[in-house]
Amino acid sequence: MSRPRPIVFRLLAIAMFLTSWQILVSGGFISSLFLASPVQVLYAGASLLASGELQSDIAASLVRVIVGFILAAAIGIPVGIAMGTVKTFRLLLDGIVHVIRQIPGIAWLPLAILFFGLGNNAAFFLITYVAIWPFVVNLEDGLQNVDQSLIRAARSLGARRVQLFFRVYLPAAVQYIYSAAWIAVGLALRALIVAELAAAVTGPGAGIGYMIIYYASFLRTDIVILGMALFAVFGFAGLQLLVLMKRFLKWMPSVETGA
Helix, strand or coil, rough: CCCCCCCHHHHHHHHHHHHHHHHHHHHHCCCCCCCHHHHHHHHHHHHHHCHHHHHHHHHHHHHHHHHHHHHHHHHHHHHHHHHHCEEEEEEEEHHHHHHHHHCCCCHHHHHHHHHHHHHHHHHHHHHHHCCCCCHHHHHHHHHHCEHHHCCCCCCHHCCCCCHHHHHHHHHHHHHHHHHHHHHHHHHHHHHHHHHHHHHHCCCCCCHHHHHHHHHHHCHHHHHHHHHHHHHHHHHHHHHHHHHHHHHHCCCCCCEEEEC
């Protein structure tokens, strides 16, 4: 008899959690004023969908987090590879990078709003800033640990700098890019919340973060929990895309790294 798959246990645990939550609220053990039940959250979602408000908020948040993540990868990957493979770049940028990345993203809010105003550009800046560092740091540290025997072997076979980069360093970089992306997804979503709470425009289409803070002022915990659940769904979907990407990476050549 085959064992149940792990997903069965996960779905069962989620179902038990939601059922217990519903019973506690419906039974009066927890006031729905402070914690709406799952059924109330579903009704709130259906209402916002019917009005079109939820779709516009989801679209706004997705655009911000996707663009910010792509910008972080597009900037962070080349910088991290350059610092990990070229000593001159590392000497020039290492100190700057490791000082600037210590500044919390939220500390940039006043300047982001001053430079870009309220709206998407400020959000793009904050998300990019927060999500860029895993790419830079992972690649810088990881590529310095590529097995030196492989590099010496490639050079002894007459490999030039460009060949060395594409045959040794670039395949090694793939695994560090993947692990950096895994971390950056969560950081990008956290930055999205901060950006939408403080730097987004107001009204429908302002984003899930703004929706949460707006309806919280009216004690609409059903919509607040709905927004929180949507952020969880965004993060889960992003990680699942990375899992799918990892399956494709298995077809790529790999390079062993030193200890």
